Amino acid sequence: MTHDPAPPDPLLAVRDLRKLFPARPTARRSRFQGAVRAVDGISFDLRPGGTLGIVGESGSGKTTTGRLVARLEQPTSGSIRFAGTEIGALSRKEMRPLRRQIQMVFQDPYGSLNPRQTVGTALATPLRAHALVPAGGVGRRVREVLELVGLDPRHVDRYPADLSGGQRQRVAVARALAVEPRLVVADEPVSALDVSVQAQVVNLLQDLRRELGVAFLLISHDLAVVRHFCDDVAVMYLGRIVETADRDSLYTRPLHPYTQALMSAVPDVRRGTSGERLHRIRLPGEPPSPVSPPSGCRFRTRCWRAQEVCAQVDPPLLEITPTHRVACHFAGEFGAVPADREGAPGQPG
Numbered sequence: 001m002t003h004d005p006a007p008p009d010p011l012l013a014v015r016d017l018r019k020l021f022p023a024r025p026t027a028r029r030s031r032f033q034g035a036v037r038a039v040d041g042i043s044f045d046l047r048p049g050g051t052l053g054i055v056g057e058s059g060s061g062k063t064t065t066g067r068l069v070a071r072l073e074q075p076t077s078g079s080i081r082f083a084g085t086e087i088g089a090l091s092r093k094e095m096r097p098l099r100r101q102i103q104m105v106f107q108d109p110y111g112s113l114n115p116r117q118t119v120g121t122a123l124a125t126p127l128r129a130h131a132l133v134p135a136g137g138v139g140r141r142v143r144e145v146l147e148l149v150g151l152d153p154r155h156v157d158r159y160p161a162d163l164s165g166g167q168r169q170r171v172a173v174a175r176a177l178a179v180e181p182r183l184v185v186a187d188e189p190v191s192a193l194d195v196s197v198q199a200q201v202v203n204l205l206q207d208l209r210r211e212l213g214v215a216f217l218l219i220s221h222d223l224a225v226v227r228h229f230c231d232d233v234a235v236m237y238l239g240r241i242v243e244t245a246d247r248d249s250l251y252t253r254p255l256h257p258y259t260q261a262l263m264s265a266v267p268d269v270r271r272g273t274s275g276e277r278l279h280r281i282r283l284p285g286e287p288p289s290p291v292s293p294p295s296g297c298r299f300r301t302r303c304w305r306a307q308e309v310c311a312q313v314d315p316p317l318l319e320i321t322p323t324h325r326v327a328c329h330f331a332g333e334f335g336a337v338p339a340d341r342e343g344a345p346g347q348p349g
Contacts, residue, residue, distance in 0.1 A: 010045035017078035040239035053230035060236040103176035107188035109168035120156030166197035245324040
């Protein structure tokens, strides 16, 4: 009798992670009062070489989550275990040996590169800082990494202003990969690029992931990019994860009303050309303030399914299937979005 091998321990294990920022003063309040709950008790795993996408509206906490994982922000509470080591409470000095293993690619490739440094200097600096190659081999390693991301090694003497947006982002990716990380946090890595270039960069990341075995935490509002790149997806709303699933389950059968609304906004060429009617869910209003989120379920103020229990009880993230978890009191009961639901939630289609 054969037994399936046990799944590998997660490379990244996040548990009950929270980040609170002091609320900024307003015209009515001259002093800081309360706190912005940017990330409010989230948990997830990322396996070695895996890809996890985090999606949600602006202000959902996606970027803050990425910065916490990369330890560019100090968590308020919770646990971040990377390769078995608790890094959530490490000081900047204690994190230094781990920096090369967790790299970040930012949204704006021009803003993340020093305009006064050549491409060669930008790539050589982290190699020298971490002493990864002998002094005489830095130039060779820089050229190798440029070729890895599809750039001409002669770009070493160019400045960021001499490059296109796609080329600059490739340099940013090369800088992250030069130190041979185990995890790359990519925060909206293609949203600042032309549509014609986005697919090239996403395909590049996909190829590098397969070739190098690097794990990716991809933060994006573009559900099409996430579907193409990620194995698993977590949906965030107002600092919380409301649904997690493998890619196929989430995109074919989203169970949380918020996820259903997000998915309904994604153009589907196949359904459109077949003549099938597309049903768009339009959520009313804006997300509530993260300083004083609603009681119970945070999505209830915009949800067409909300009932009295939603205001009283915060729904936990419960397992629907072994790969699918949803934080909704009625996810199992309602299933997929009704076919006749179009227009504003709660109104006739």
